[in-house]
Amino acid sequence: MLQSFPSLLAWILGTSVAAVGGAVTAKAANEFYGVLNKPIWAPPGWLFGPAWTLLYILMGTAAWRVWREAGFEGARVELAFYAVQLVLNAAWSYFFFVRRSGLGATIEVVALWLSIAITLVLFWRRDTLAGVLFVPYLAWVTFATALTIAVWRRNPTLL
Template identity: 50%
Template sequence: MQLSSSRSTPAQAVGLLGWLGLVFVAAALGAVASMEAPTFYAQLVKPGWAPPAAVFGPVWSVLYLLMAVAAWLVWRDPAAWGRGAALALFVAQLAANALWSWLFFGWHDGALAFVDVLLLLGLVVVTAVAFWRIRPAAGWLLAPYAAWVSFASALTWAVWRANPGLL
């Protein structure tokens, strides 16, 4: 499959590394707030459908990788209409993503974490649509992320409501 881009192969590689770096910096910022997450998560009353704490790391690692590749695919098309706005939406959802960890795990604020995860879900969906319009594969790469954030929204609500003393 031929990918259109006016950028050289070295610039493409640097671009991919840049998007991977940005995404994993956002992940690291969230991880700082989540240092005590396994202990805190173990204390919480959770619904029966909540995954064990060990599931979150691998799932998020794959999702972050898919997100970076999606952004890179959009970035590769400098002439695409709406590219700047789509990438700005991507950065905004990254910020909302990192903020959730601080709200939930760092500051134990379930209400604001729930508001944030709903905002995140909206931003992910809008970003996926914007990406899809530029490069359909990029939009599809965000589909697992949108599905996971939908699940995370329900889980955030359920855990917050079941733990009024902790969240």
């Protein structure tokens, strides 16, 4: 396992590239999120950083397990879906915080949810623990989907 630590770390760091979408818009996002009309069940802005950090660790670990089990060639489909969901993950911040488009963010987060669900199933079939590690991510994005829609409905300026 110790020999595998560098590759695990590489997968986690590589996965964290999706955080670039959030990092690029972080200051504007915090200000913008603070003034939005949100439902009472919306989490405080400070919670998103720790939540996403944990999720990226779980996601990277899941992908690493699949890669370790089958390699890039053997897990081509699983890792392709993994890459798609990472791109969609990064894109949500653009639609919501840069474009300020409730419709765009909603369509995007539904596409993200579907890609996560497919990736979870594919990972689960390859390595059960990898699939299990994706469950919190799907749960969080399920919550984020509901929150995106709720915030969009409460804020008419989000086109």
